[in-house]
Amino acid sequence: MKVAVLGCGSVGSQVVRLLLEQSDELAARVGAPVELAGVAVRRLEAAREVEVPEGLLTTDADALVRRDDVDLVVEVIGGIEPARSLILAALEGGASVVSANKALVAEDGPTLFDAAQKAERDFYYEAAVAGAIPILRPLRESLAGDNVSRVLGIVNGTTNFILDKMDTSGAGFEEALEEAQELGYAEADPTADVEGFDAAAKAAILASLAFHTRVSASDVYREGITEVTAGDVASARDIGCVVKLLALCELRTGPDGERGVSARVHPAMIPRSHPLASVREAYNAVFTESEAAGQLMFYGPGAGGAPTASAVLGDLVTIARNRLAHTTGAGESAHADLTVLPMGETVTRYHVAIDVDDKVGVLSQVAMAFAEHGVSIQNLRQEGRGDDAQLVVVSHEATDAQLRETMQHLEQLESVREVTSVMRVEGGAE
Amino acid sequence: MKVAVLGCGSVGSQVVRLLLEQSDELAARVGAPVELAGVAVRRLEAAREVEVPEGLLTTDADALVRRDDVDLVVEVIGGIEPARSLILAALEGGASVVSANKALVAEDGPTLFDAAQKAERDFYYEAAVAGAIPILRPLRESLAGDNVSRVLGIVNGTTNFILDKMDTSGAGFEEALEEAQELGYAEADPTADVEGFDAAAKAAILASLAFHTRVSASDVYREGITEVTAGDVASARDIGCVVKLLALCELRTGPDGERGVSARVHPAMIPRSHPLASVREAYNAVFTESEAAGQLMFYGPGAGGAPTASAVLGDLVTIARNRLAHTTGAGESAHADLTVLPMGETVTRYHVAIDVDDKVGVLSQVAMAFAEHGVSIQNLRQEGRGDDAQLVVVSHEATDAQLRETMQHLEQLESVREVTSVMRVEGGAE
Numbered sequence: 001m002k003v004a005v006l007g008c009g010s011v012g013s014q015v016v017r018l019l020l021e022q023s024d025e026l027a028a029r030v031g032a033p034v035e036l037a038g039v040a041v042r043r044l045e046a047a048r049e050v051e052v053p054e055g056l057l058t059t060d061a062d063a064l065v066r067r068d069d070v071d072l073v074v075e076v077i078g079g080i081e082p083a084r085s086l087i088l089a090a091l092e093g094g095a096s097v098v099s100a101n102k103a104l105v106a107e108d109g110p111t112l113f114d115a116a117q118k119a120e121r122d123f124y125y126e127a128a129v130a131g132a133i134p135i136l137r138p139l140r141e142s143l144a145g146d147n148v149s150r151v152l153g154i155v156n157g158t159t160n161f162i163l164d165k166m167d168t169s170g171a172g173f174e175e176a177l178e179e180a181q182e183l184g185y186a187e188a189d190p191t192a193d194v195e196g197f198d199a200a201a202k203a204a205i206l207a208s209l210a211f212h213t214r215v216s217a218s219d220v221y222r223e224g225i226t227e228v229t230a231g232d233v234a235s236a237r238d239i240g241c242v243v244k245l246l247a248l249c250e251l252r253t254g255p256d257g258e259r260g261v262s263a264r265v266h267p268a269m270i271p272r273s274h275p276l277a278s279v280r281e282a283y284n285a286v287f288t289e290s291e292a293a294g295q296l297m298f299y300g301p302g303a304g305g306a307p308t309a310s311a312v313l314g315d316l317v318t319i320a321r322n323r324l325a326h327t328t329g330a331g332e333s334a335h336a337d338l339t340v341l342p343m344g345e346t347v348t349r350y351h352v353a354i355d356v357d358d359k360v361g362v363l364s365q366v367a368m369a370f371a372e373h374g375v376s377i378q379n380l381r382q383e384g385r386g387d388d389a390q391l392v393v394v395s396h397e398a399t400d401a402q403l404r405e406t407m408q409h410l411e412q413l414e415s416v417r418e419v420t421s422v423m424r425v426e427g428g429a430e
Numbered sequence: 431m432k433v434a435v436l437g438c439g440s441v442g443s444q445v446v447r448l449l450l451e452q453s454d455e456l457a458a459r460v461g462a463p464v465e466l467a468g469v470a471v472r473r474l475e476a477a478r479e480v481e482v483p484e485g486l487l488t489t490d491a492d493a494l495v496r497r498d499d500v501d502l503v504v505e506v507i508g509g510i511e512p513a514r515s516l517i518l519a520a521l522e523g524g525a526s527v528v529s530a531n532k533a534l535v536a537e538d539g540p541t542l543f544d545a546a547q548k549a550e551r552d553f554y555y556e557a558a559v560a561g562a563i564p565i566l567r568p569l570r571e572s573l574a575g576d577n578v579s580r581v582l583g584i585v586n587g588t589t590n591f592i593l594d595k596m597d598t599s600g601a602g603f604e605e606a607l608e609e610a611q612e613l614g615y616a617e618a619d620p621t622a623d624v625e626g627f628d629a630a631a632k633a634a635i636l637a638s639l640a641f642h643t644r645v646s647a648s649d650v651y652r653e654g655i656t657e658v659t660a661g662d663v664a665s666a667r668d669i670g671c672v673v674k675l676l677a678l679c680e681l682r683t684g685p686d687g688e689r690g691v692s693a694r695v696h697p698a699m700i701p702r703s704h705p706l707a708s709v710r711e712a713y714n715a716v717f718t719e720s721e722a723a724g725q726l727m728f729y730g731p732g733a734g735g736a737p738t739a740s741a742v743l744g745d746l747v748t749i750a751r752n753r754l755a756h757t758t759g760a761g762e763s764a765h766a767d768l769t770v771l772p773m774g775e776t777v778t779r780y781h782v783a784i785d786v787d788d789k790v791g792v793l794s795q796v797a798m799a800f801a802e803h804g805v806s807i808q809n810l811r812q813e814g815r816g817d818d819a820q821l822v823v824v825s826h827e828a829t830d831a832q833l834r835e836t837m838q839h840l841e842q843l844e845s846v847r848e849v850t851s852v853m854r855v856e857g858g859a860e
Contacts, residue, residue, distance in 0.1 A: 014722065018575060018576075018722060022575070022577070025577070026575065028642075028763075028765040028766075029574050029575075029642075029763060029765075126572065132722070132723035132724065132726060133726060134564070134567075134568040134571075134572035134573075134726070137564075137567060137568065137571060137572055138564040138567065138568070141564075141567060141744060141747070141748050142556065142564035142567055142741065142744040143564075143740065143744055144459050144743070144744050144747035144748065145448060145452070145456065145459075145740060145742070145743020145744045145745075145746055145747050146448075146740040146743060146744065147452070147455070212458075212459075275708075275729060278705075278708055290740065291736075291740075292444065292448060292562070292736040292737060292739055292740035292743070293562035293730065293731070293736075293737050293740035293741070294562065294730065294731045294734075294736070294737055295730060295731070296562060296563060296564070296728075296729065296730035297727075297728075297729040297730065298726075298727075298728055298729075299705060299726065299727040299728075299729065300723065300724065300725060300726035300727065301723070301724045301725070304724075306721075306722040306723075306724070307722060307723050307724055309722055310573065310575060310576040310720065310721075310722035310723035311572065311723070312575070313574070313575020313576060313722070314571060314572040314573055314574050314575050314576065315575075316575055317571070317574035317575050318571050318574065318760075321760050322757075325757045325758070326757075327752075327755045327756075327757040328755070330748075330751050333458075333459060335458040335459075336458075
């Protein structure tokens with residue numbers, strides 16, 4: 001089995017290291033020798049975490065993936081192009097492919113799945129979601145006989161580190177971000193992480209697998225954590241919750257009885273007793289709910305060169321075994337083909353903090369605004385008096401559209417000075 | 431795809447229910463219709479949780495597994511015989527087999543693996559360990575390119591419920607067991623659970639897969655939880671720990687540099703900050719440490735009809751797909767063939783509570799006993815005075831043999847009245 005590796009950054013160099021160091025063990029597990037055929041890089045002369053053997057480095061990735069003797073291609077370049085063209089060329093040329101590329105799979109997965117099916121080759125991408133944590137394989141295979149109703153994930157380590165820091169130290173977003181950057185948990189330009197783009201790509205992949213439906217990154221509703229304040233985190237604490245950036249994928253039955261899929265990424269308050277609440281620092285975890293299995297959780301490091309390389313190698317061993325057996329694993333499963341629901345139709349709960357005038361009748365005005373839009377209140381409490389009067393409302397479940405309308409209504413009330421905080425509440429028993 | 435189900439108890443009836451209710455969905459996922467061919471039971475006239483269609487019930491399991499038209503056999507009878515003979519007959523007859531039978535796989539797995547290999551059929555048993563939690567597949571496939579060094583599991587729900595109850599309410603073992611029995615978490619005869627036999631079978635299966643070595647139930651060192659006292663649980667709390675019944679599988683390098691496997695089941699104190707410490711009630715979790723992936727945890731319901739049936743159906747879909755593709759999944763992997771180390775050679779830490787006379791020199795005598803057997807003390811504190819004087823020692827890592835010799839030595843010291851509690855400490859940073 002000859003393996004070509006595309007990219008030799010933090011993940012690629014660990015893949016190359018494991019391929020070189022573990023070659024005997026890998027051969028035993030696969031049932032045939034596994035040999036590094038080449039490593040494609042942008043520049044031959046660059047500092048690398050691994051010493052690539054003489055003659056194996058090349059800048060011509062295109063020629064490498066088309067080589068007749070290459071059986072397996074590992075794509076760890078990232079981004080859309082040239083990754084996509086190289087993967088397609090590899091599959092057309094008869095190689096099987098492992099990728100860790102969440103952005104590409106979330107944006108254009110079907111093109112790759114179709115190419116793999118046409119070529120009768122495997123395309124695996126476990127490392128694209130939650131690094132080393134085996135979550136795609138369990139969804140695809142272990143839960144194949146069950147009906148998944150919901151996937152809740154903490155799938156971005158940077159934002160979890162920041163929110164955890166805000167929770168434990170009382171810091172604001174900017175301060176926590178700076179610390180994450182100093183410690184190497186956040187990049188100099190943190191946009192992809194803190195604005196939720198990275199998590200949204202992973203949510204699309206999780207929803208696709210869980211619900212046998214094509215969901216792309218653009219179908220995912222997305223809010224980042226830049227607006228989360230120290231006050232929100234404190235409010236969450238007051239109601240026994242913690243703020244996490246969640247990727248939520250849910251099966252929903254609409255008013256007409258038709259089933260649909262909802263996929264969204266946003267900060268949310270979850271109860272401290274929820275298994276996801278104890279996911280600290282830069283760790284990731286994915287929590288699934290299914291009809292027969294009930295609640296499962298998968299926890300581990302969500303990023304990093306070595307953990308991601310572990311997931312890549314796991315896929316590599318599987319597709320190498322498939323290849324020796326002249327077969328392929330289960331391909332994409334999109335047979336359910338459900339509608340992706342717009343955000344307005346998804347059902348959620350809200351925590352709302354409102355600065356109000358301390359006047360008789362304010363409370364009933366606010367309660368009426370909720371009632372008018374069909375939103376039932378679970379809990380309403382008044383804090384402070386006079387100039388500091390604040391109402392804190394936690395709603396029951398309602399559609400996101402109803403809740404948004406209620407917020408607009410509140411802002412127009414004369415006695416409401418400002419809606420200071422609005423955050424969804426998830427992971428409850430309701 | 432025609433499926434025969436052997437056994438229609440709490441798991442079997444849920445398997446039958448899912449096969450009947452989900453047949454369209456299963457057909458879509460497998461790529462061919464999946465049909466229930468028959469259900470073998472001991473008595474035709476018994477109360478069941480599911481209504482089996484007319485004509486499908488039979489008491490002749492042997493004839494059912496040998497039927498030419500049966501492609502897949504699900505064995506959920508449990509126990510050694512007749513389960514083993516039926517599985518072997520099914521494989522010989524050309525069917526692939528899914529089993530949830532931990533006792534059989536742990537006692538005589540190799541016979542079944544060999545039969546499957548010879549027949550070129552699949553034998554899958556995800557449901558045998560930790561119910562619905564996908565753990566065998568991740569060990570076998572996702573971590574196939576990594577090197578697992580340790581598996582720590584809470585794999586018995588009954589004992590976890592009892593220990594959790596003791597921790598939260600301060601109850602003793604007997605009282606907590608009674609509550610577990612009243613709530614249906616423990617059987618009338620709880621021996622298999624509370625004496626650790628069930629967990630030991632699962633430890634053998636986990637160690638075999640993690641270390642590519644045949645480990646049987648009889649290789650596993652086993653202590654149950656019947657001797658755990660409310661005092662032990664309180665002592666654990668004093669040092670920031672909680673008592674759990676752990677299945678521990680470790681790769682160890684002996685003094686001669688040769689690698690070996692250690693597999694054991696016993697109660698242990700683990701730090702409250704360890705991910706396993708938060709596994710409450712009857713839930714299960716398996717924690718793995720591997721070179722590249724680092725720490726992973728898999729959490730969920732470890733027993734129950736529906737969760738176990740979910741794992742069975744997951745296997746069923748996979749082997750049905752394999753069968754359609756005229757192939758089989760990866761078989762047993764025992765190529766590492768490591769020695770199973772005796773308990774005396776395994777390395778662990780001890781928490782020891784000792785009733786002593788409150789005399790000058792007692793503390794140094796006790797410290798000397800540890801030193802004489804090469805056991806380094808991490809922490810020693812004296813509690814109380816006079817008749818209530820007690821020493822509490824937490825050791826550094828040492829071999830179990832060294833620690834046992836130290837305990838024997840302590841009991842012979844004149845100033846030692848009684849060694850009141852001895853428990854291993856696991857899951858620490860050391």
